[in-house]
Amino acid sequence: MKLNKRIVYLDLIRIFAIVFIILMHSPIPQEGNQSIILGGISFITAPGLGLLFMVSGALLLPVKASMYAFYKKRLGKVVAPTLFFSFFYIFVNIFIGNEDLTNICRYIISIPFSPQGHGILWFMYTIIGLYLISPIISPWLEKASQKEIETVLLLWMITMCYPFLRLIFQIDDGKASILYYFNGYGGYYLLGYYLHHYHKHIKIKWIALFFFIPLLVAGLIKAFKVSVDFYDLFWYLSIFTAMMSVGWFYVFRIISSKYHLRDTAIRNIAIISDSCFGIYLVHIFIMRQCLWKVPFIVQSHPLLQVTLITLLTFFISFFIVQIIRGLPFSKYIIGIGKH
Numbered sequence: 001m002k003l004n005k006r007i008v009y010l011d012l013i014r015i016f017a018i019v020f021i022i023l024m025h026s027p028i029p030q031e032g033n034q035s036i037i038l039g040g041i042s043f044i045t046a047p048g049l050g051l052l053f054m055v056s057g058a059l060l061l062p063v064k065a066s067m068y069a070f071y072k073k074r075l076g077k078v079v080a081p082t083l084f085f086s087f088f089y090i091f092v093n094i095f096i097g098n099e100d101l102t103n104i105c106r107y108i109i110s111i112p113f114s115p116q117g118h119g120i121l122w123f124m125y126t127i128i129g130l131y132l133i134s135p136i137i138s139p140w141l142e143k144a145s146q147k148e149i150e151t152v153l154l155l156w157m158i159t160m161c162y163p164f165l166r167l168i169f170q171i172d173d174g175k176a177s178i179l180y181y182f183n184g185y186g187g188y189y190l191l192g193y194y195l196h197h198y199h200k201h202i203k204i205k206w207i208a209l210f211f212f213i214p215l216l217v218a219g220l221i222k223a224f225k226v227s228v229d230f231y232d233l234f235w236y237l238s239i240f241t242a243m244m245s246v247g248w249f250y251v252f253r254i255i256s257s258k259y260h261l262r263d264t265a266i267r268n269i270a271i272i273s274d275s276c277f278g279i280y281l282v283h284i285f286i287m288r289q290c291l292w293k294v295p296f297i298v299q300s301h302p303l304l305q306v307t308l309i310t311l312l313t314f315f316i317s318f319f320i321v322q323i324i325r326g327l328p329f330s331k332y333i334i335g336i337g338k339h
Helices: 006-023 035-045 047-060 069-096 102-111 118-142 148-157 186-198 205-225 237-260 264-289 302-325
Strands: none
Touching: 006 035, 006 047, 006 102, 006 237, 006 264, 006 302, 035 302, 047 118, 047 186, 047 237, 069 118, 069 264, 102 118, 118 186, 118 264, 148 186, 186 237, 264 302
């Protein structure tokens, strides 16, 4: 592990994002009114996935290698784990009785087209799609000016304002939409590249606004009962979630620049960061098939419950990933080998 090549703030963002994702998935479905807790957790943790896409864009774009060289290097790290965990979760579902054994062939032949076994694998398909397009957009990125990149990001941000714009305009956001090809998670991918390469510094007051504005809007919508889908406004492809993602991106850049970490700390952060991919793949199994069934956790207060589940899921998943990393075929399971 070459510590001088590590970009510490990106490692920190990746770790932070994984913790957010685990926290998002941690609440146990229960009867009764838990809407405030669930709504708060969903609001706080929504930037997690966007941050992962941003880290990938910051690290990978623009691609310098040839298309096939890039595919061979990058796709090999995600395709095999995607296949492994697709089969793993398919058989888990059959074992626990959630799926019919007679449908297994249909699930398997559908793997190349959409996530099978568990919904969390959608991230794997999305990141594979971004990898596929990376060599295509890289020649443009190398020639594009900062203003041109900002124009593309602006068009992407407009698509994330549709929930508000629909209050005034009749908008078709389907395939016939004029901005259809600017929508999606590729915007986060490009945003990570842009912030990493062009915007090195920003004032603290602007960072605060990235968090204050979404919080203010959420409060006003609740207070005035505006007829807008709250889910659309504060989920992954929302302008406010994107704002919070940018805010966290800068927070960790500032932390990294102000505090000089020792090599030991950087090495430990790097180990955890490199394990995040595997943690993402295994965490839902640890959480829902194990921790959700522990009586003490189930009977705890919802706040204590999500805290215990989040922490235990993270550490148990990390421990499992370290065991897998010691295996000679670990790259086919979690995409990485030994340290």
